Amino acid sequence: MYKFLRNLLFLFPPEWVHYFSMNCLRVVCRVGFIKKIISASFRPKKDLECYACQLTFSNPVGLGAGFDKNGKYLRELDCLGFGFVEIGTVTPLPQAGNDKPRLFRLPEDKALINRMGFNNDGVESIAARLKKWKESCESGSGSQEKKKSRLIIGGNIGKNKITSNEEAWKDYALCFKTLHPYVDYFVVNVSSPNTPGLRELQEKESLRKILMHLQMINNGKAFAKPVLLKIAPDLTQEQLDDVIDLALEIKLDGLVATNTTLDRTGLTTAAARLATIGPGGLSGLPLKHKSTEIVKYICDKTNGQVAVIASGGIFTAADAKEKSDAGATLVQVWTGFIYEGPGIVKRICKSL
Numbered sequence: 341m342y343k344f345l346r347n348l349l350f351l352f353p354p355e356w357v358h359y360f361s362m363n364c365l366r367v368v369c370r371v372g373f374i375k376k377i378i379s380a381s382f383r384p385k386k387d388l389e390c391y392a393c394q395l396t397f398s399n400p401v402g403l404g405a406g407f408d409k410n411g412k413y414l415r416e417l418d419c420l421g422f423g424f425v426e427i428g429t430v431t432p433l434p435q436a437g438n439d440k441p442r443l444f445r446l447p448e449d450k451a452l453i454n455r456m457g458f459n460n461d462g463v464e465s466i467a468a469r470l471k472k473w474k475e476s477c478e479s480g481s482g483s484q485e486k487k488k489s490r491l492i493i494g495g496n497i498g499k500n501k502i503t504s505n506e507e508a509w510k511d512y513a514l515c516f517k518t519l520h521p522y523v524d525y526f527v528v529n530v531s532s533p534n535t536p537g538l539r540e541l542q543e544k545e546s547l548r549k550i551l552m553h554l555q556m557i558n559n560g561k562a563f564a565k566p567v568l569l570k571i572a573p574d575l576t577q578e579q580l581d582d583v584i585d586l587a588l589e590i591k592l593d594g595l596v597a598t599n600t601t602l603d604r605t606g607l608t609t610a611a612a613r614l615a616t617i618g619p620g621g622l623s624g625l626p627l628k629h630k631s632t633e634i635v636k637y638i639c640d641k642t643n644g645q646v647a648v649i650a651s652g653g654i655f656t657a658a659d660a661k662e663k664s665d666a667g668a669t670l671v672q673v674w675t676g677f678i679y680e681g682p683g684i685v686k687r688i689c690k691s692l
Contacts, residue, residue: 342680342681342682342683343681345681346679346681349361350445350447353441353443354441354443354444354445354452355440355441355442355443358407358443362408362412362413362416365378365413365416366412366413366415366416369415369416369419375419378419378420379419379421381683382419382420382421382682382683382685382686383419383420383421383685383686384399384401384421384685384686384689384690385686385690386399386689386690386692388400388423388689388692390423390669390670392594392647392649392669392670393525393566393568393593393594393647394566394593395492395524395525395566397423397424397492397670398423398490398491399421399423399685399689400423400660400664400669400670400671400692401421401422401423401660401670401671401672401673401684401685401688401689402422402423402424402425402426402492402494402649402670402671402672402673403417403422403424403425403426403672403673403674403677404426404651404672404673404674405426405427405428405429405494405496405527405529405570406428406429406454406456406496406674407425407674407677408425408427409427409428409429409430409459409460409461410427410460410461410465410466410469411427411466411469411470411473411493412469414427414473414491414493415473415489417491418489418491420682420685421685421686421689422491422685423491423492423670423685424491424492424493424494424524424670425491425492425493425494426493426494426495426496426527426672427466427470427493427494427495427496427523428460428466428495428496428497428498428527428529429458429460429496429497429498429529429532430460430462430463430466430495430496430497430498430515430519431458431460431462431463431497431498431499431500431511431515432462432463432499432500432503432511432514432515433462433500433502434460434461434462434465435457435458435459435460435462435500435501436459437456437457437458437459437460438455438456438457438459438534442454442455442456442457442620443456444617444620445678446607446609446613446622446624448607448608448609449607449608449609449624449625449626450624450625450626450655450675450679451607451609451622451623451624451625451626451627451675452622452623452624452675452678453617453620453621453622453623454534454600454620454621454623455533455534455618455619455620455621456534457501457534457535458498458500458501458532458534458535463514463515463518463519464518466519467518467519467522470493470519470522470523471521471522473493473522474521474522477489492524492525493522493523493524494523494524494525494526494527495515495519495522495523495525495526495527496526496527496529496570497511497512497515497516497519497526497527497528497529498511498512498515498529498530498532498535498538499511499512499535499538501535501536505537505538505540505541505546508541508546508550509549509550509553512528512550512553512554513553513554513557516554516557516558517557520557520558520561520565523565524565524566525565525566525567525568525593526554526565526566526567526568527568527569527570527596528550528551528554528567528568528569528570529570529599530542530546530547530550530569530570531570531571531572531598531599532599532600532621533572533574533599533600533601533602533619533620533621534620534621539572539574542571542572542575542579542583543579543582544582544583544585544586547569547583547586548586548590551567551569551586551590551592552590554567555567555590555591566593566594567592567593568592568593568594568595568596568647568649569583569587569592569594569595569596570595570596570597570598570599571583571595571596571597571598571599571634572598572599572600572601573597573598573599573600573601573603573627573630573631573634573652574601574602574603575634580634580637580638581641583595584638584641584642584646587642587646588642588645588646592646593646593647594646594647594648594649594669595638595646595647595648595649596648596649596651596672597631597634597635597638597648597649597650597651597652597668598627598630598631598634598651598652599621599651600620600621600622600623600627601621601622601623601626601627601630602619602621602622603622603630604622606626607622607626623652623674623675624653624675624676624679625653625655625675626653627652627653628652628653628654628659628662629653630652631650631651631652631653631663632650632652632653632662632663632666633666635648635650635663635666635667635668636666636667638667639666639667639668640667644667647669647670648667648668648669648670649668649669649670649671649672650663650664650666650668650670650671650672651671651672651673651674653675653676654671654672654673654676654688655673655676655679655680655684656676656680656687656688657687657688657689657690657691657692658691659676660688660692661691661692664692671688673685673688
């Protein structure tokens with residue numbers, strides 16, 4: 341059924357389809373009995389509760405950042421069975437992102453290329469939305485299903501495009517402080533290829549400045565939140581070792597491995613098509629093995645002291661198990677969700 345629907349949706353521009361599909365789902369989930377049917381159809385039946393980063397997840401399959409940038413679809417994604425959803429990337433000021441078109445499908449490779457550019461509503465607006473969600477869940481207003489939601493919310497934070505790298509730590513600190521009451525964990529994003537100069541912040545001393553400041557703020561809170569770092573798959577061996585050493589040194593809660601790649605090696609998509617698309621981060625199946633190698637390297641080198649959320653090329657239960665066998669505690673889907681459809685969480689969980 342979804343394959344037919346996907347073929348139909350793939351006739352239209354990807355970004356338009358994304359919002360059209362999610363807004364349609366939001367409309368139907370407002371009807372109580374339809375919402376129950378959707379939840380019954382897509383939520384995993386198997387008990388896969390797991391513990392990571394001082395948090396208890398109903399299952400280990402999450403949705404990566406960039407899908408629900410503004411925290412608008414939490415109820416709907418909860419219905420589809422996700423154990424956790426990472427919102428963002430969130431920046432202090434609202435920003436429109438890069439010029440459209442900026443999201444492209446590569447069906448032959450089961451991949452996407454994006455150069456979105458951290459388009460989001462800004463931290464104040466997103467925090468207000470998350471506050472409303474949290475209050476509704478805690479008070480029990482609305483449906484019983486919402487009250488009983490065990491969905492873990494991650495906050496992926498970044499800097500505005502206009503902010504210099506020297507001042508970037510201030511953007512991360514502002515987002516951290518504003519979202520702190522409303523998210524369960526944080527992911528520091530310095531690895532997107534779509535904000536000029538951002539990946540330079542992956543250098544050890546730049547990272548140290550950002551992360552140490554966040555840890556200081558975190559330690560001053562009544563309840564500290566887990567802090568993770570999202571890394572690129574294009575790091576050199578030396579850069580990856582520096583990240584791991586820093587994570588151990590400052591007792592970072594975890595790493596998300598990995599973000600999208602700039603590498604186009606081995607793609608089936610015609611070179612002319614890739615040239616027409618232009619720059620951007622590649623995600624999906626071509627990233628699977630590289631992501632797994634990095635996950636395994638991190639887990640081996642840290643001897644499991646740093647939790648790893650694996651992201652990159654996860655479409656099936658076998659893909660998720662590959663990441664788990666490499667040492668990952670949790671997995672995130674994104675491109676796989678687009679290609680495999682709303683049943684992806686249930687299918688993966690059923691075979692784990």
